[in-house]
Amino acid sequence: VSRRYRLAVLIEDADRARVWLEALRRAVPDWQVDDGRRVAAADQVDFVVLWGRAEGLSRFTHLRAILSLGAGVDHVLRDPDLPREVPLIRMVDPGLACGMVEYVSCHVLRHHLGAPSLERSQREQRWTTVTPQLAHERTVGIMGLGAMGSACATRLTQFGFQVVGWSRTRKSLAGVTVHAGRHELPAFLARSEILVCLLPLTEDTRDILDAGLCARLPRGAAIINAARGEHLVEDDLLAALDAGQISGATLDVFRVEPLPQGHPFWQHPCISVTPHVASLTRPGSGAQSIVRSISSLLAGESPPGLVNQEAGY
């Protein structure tokens, strides 16, 4: 990469914008990296690095690509300011998948070991001896087998868990029983004692975690949603928890974030709320990943994370 390319960072939050400006300037010291909110000659910018909404993007008239700092681009694609003809690349950062593997492993193990019920016993000072099942006696279902879902599924097989996966198109993954398409969803759900949602948000997957889905899971199943709040029909989850069909849920994402004060999830005894921390793009490795994507694009290749705007991810 010889030419002096121009990058603009378009992030609303000033602190976050500064962190990314610094990280990118360190990663490509010979390029010009500007704050996109107040850049001069926007028409000469080659690449925009974007977090959140695309407001102001229309000023950048000669872009070669737009790079999103998140793994999910549903909100970017919904934005009327997004120029459809410019390649959109979402973050495929090894650090992003590492964080997700840590989060999902932690919370799958928590449900597997009955930790929520042991935590209630502690609050009541009750010594309850139980013999938890071993991982090889437990089936975990992963919805979505992209970079994150595949990495999580593989780690869980290392614990001995039976792992089943489900995705739109059929994937192949060592040690994982794979289901594909809507017609195979019931068979997948029937086996998933712990269900992990890592799907992209599309019109097909919005509201997929609903009453019908809960009813098809084994009684007492647990649900972990680390994808998007819009995947989950909140009232359906609350009803399934009340009915005992679902025993517990761990939720990292919500329809409204931050989760509003007084929302019933906060104080529900069977719901763990985490503040959208399952998988965060780290500036250091994230900047490297952006540079790799741009280099690959300039070399005429199709970089990992290039968004299929039809499919929506």
Added chain:
Amino acid sequence: VSRRYRLAVLIEDADRARVWLEALRRAVPDWQVDDGRRVAAADQVDFVVLWGRAEGLSRFTHLRAILSLGAGVDHVLRDPDLPREVPLIRMVDPGLACGMVEYVSCHVLRHHLGAPSLERSQREQRWTTVTPQLAHERTVGIMGLGAMGSACATRLTQFGFQVVGWSRTRKSLAGVTVHAGRHELPAFLARSEILVCLLPLTEDTRDILDAGLCARLPRGAAIINAARGEHLVEDDLLAALDAGQISGATLDVFRVEPLPQGHPFWQHPCISVTPHVASLTRPGSGAQSIVRSISSLLAGESPPGLVNQEAGY
């Protein structure tokens, strides 16, 4: 194994005794397996399978071996009824290590991801955005590198954690920085942001988790004790938590079990209490393990788990 050997199961709890009688009869249908609490002709019994105290053991005068159902044999060795000349074999069950790996991974990840603090935020309905460190930026220290400690250390390296280990005699373990002996303990502790105790209980290790040890850990370290309650000086832990030197603890074992009502651990906001469930011997795989040990002993070999009564484990 051709002769019709005689086994006696010596377990105080009647339910647990019945479960093990059934499991062993299934495992060796051609041997005679009796309840040791009411066996006739105790002097003709070849092997005793023991859980808990050894009371009544002196009646078995012609034993070839005693097989303990637990991985820890400190309480058996303290028992005056234990015949010192009979080989004592402790449980080395793959299921036992699997359960421990699941427990330790779950609780290391919980501390690593700041789950205890996120749980407090949830109770206060506070949305606290944090960027947790990734596993490769975190060092976990494992005290005790026997079957359990080694299995846990290896699994943690798969997450990318920096893993350091400490044991009485020097071990070698791929991907793990190993320390040995008392003089290397300070160097090991100085690196351990999350400390996991999986030591055998001996006169050398009793009370090892004390004020001096806490002071040598990095400030804000977490402690997980899944070994024996007697490893931990309870008041020292409480003081180190009050001082902020230790940020949290997960305890599965206690000096008195069940943990008595009103004990300060139950309601401490930084302590997770679990009721001695980290690693339980499962009758199915445990019975197989006992049969393997006996066969190995009869073949003149030294079975895994043969206790060195001098060393105490």
